[in-house]
Amino acid sequence: MQDMNQSDAVIRAENLSLTFQTNDGPVHALQDISLTIGKGEFVSFIGPSGCGKTTFLRVMADLEKPTDGTICVNGVTPEQARKSRAYGYVFQAAGLYPWRTIDGNVRLPLEIMGYDKADQAARVKRVLELVDLAGFERKYPWQLSGGMQQRASIARALAFDADILLMDEPFGALDEIVRDHLNEQLLKLWAKTNKTICFVTHSIPEAVYLSTRIVVMSPRPGRITDVIDSPLPAERPLDIRDSKEFLDVAHRVREGLRAGHAYDD
């Protein structure tokens, strides 16, 4: 996995740093991050708040500019990747427009990107089926539960031809039962679509259950402390979380978090 060749790398960061200038002095959100993510991988970023996991995702998405180092997305700069609509981004909140139906919300990026009407309809139908929301096209967001809204927002990120999916704690605000269900669905969806997924979370079970690779980060300065290749098989029923392999990986993640986290403040 580590020695992939140039063309396989979807995301390649080298000595990436980002420092925010604030009134209280500089904040090192990211320091010296080097990471390569290959095509079709499911990579989770886990760490306590302030470790820069979200910032790293935002740098990939060209929502933040790094202050040092280089990063390539699909072989080009994040800005070029954004302008070629190379990724779909799922935020923590579903962020559906209350004045648009579910159909209209999923259609929104397609309208912006100029897909023709027939294509829009076909794509909306396809992705809504993919996230199990067929039949809810004409509902407004407030008529759906939180979990359904988040599925609609994932459908929206899948509707256009981006082979990267960046997800920033998409299930963070949902209860655990809904979260388990959505995790299971997300894995199926990933298997079906063969997208590269970067997934930010602060839940250890979620990270271990979903990922092919887990990146453990720690704060002040934001840096990578461990990268764990998951030994779990591709097929993952929910009860795999009671298996020894799963618990071993979870243990290693926990150790990584503990090692990186300074409790002296």
Add this chain to the structure above:
Amino acid sequence: MSWLRDRILPVLTVVLAIIALWYAGAIALNAPWAYDKATRTGEQLTVTTLIADTWTQDKPRLPTPDQVVREIWKTTGAMVLKGRGWSKRSLIYHAWVTLSATVVGFGLGGVLGILLAVGIVHNRAMDMSVMPWVIASQTIPILAIAPMVIVVLNAIGVTGLLPKAIISMYLSFFPVVVGMVKGLRSPDRMQIDQMRTWFASRWQTFWKLRLPASMPYLFTSLKVAMAASLVGTIVGELPTGAVAGLGARLLAGSYYGQTIQIWSALIMAALLAAVLVGLIGLLQRITLRRMGMLR
């Protein structure tokens, strides 16, 4: 039945209380004049004759509701029945004069307010430079500049409805600017970032996100603007020797001490405002329902 109890009864109670207070106020305020008359004629006033007198004076300090209602009917419905609805003595005619200037002023103010807000939200220079002037414009008493506007426009040959509409616009654009700027800025950071991830143009972000998001704010500010428009028009009719309009009617009434006429013009203005604001409310409900934003 519960609808009657929960919605009609409270409203009715308050209205009745106001009317009762009004009649009581009329007794208190008009009593001195009644005593005055009685002293001159040497009459002795009993409680009943005193009350009867205070409620039926020709030029009372405070006319009673029934006097005002009768005056309104005399100058509206009764004149229509006689086929003189558009006579210069008809309140309908005066209300129409005020209404037309108000609607034009409101339209101008609304358009100006929205355009300024769009500029302020999209252009940093405008944000820094225009907003202070917008706020400063509202600190000037409208009564002070209304005559100047009328005189200046008159000098360049603009008379009639337009000068009043411009004063009305001056008052009504302000709430629209403030409300619309807030509305256009109501999408949060995440929604703006989301648009960025789709590489949406500013134009698309405006049409698909900012503008629809601003609708509830727009309608709220339009209601305020409508009321301000009406005030602006009436003020525009006051100091200018206008012969038509509710403002002119108010002024004429105060020249000749015709309190009943003043009050009927006031009530007419209030009714007009209620209807206009109600219409905006209706438009708001229809629009938001069609947008799916009303549950």
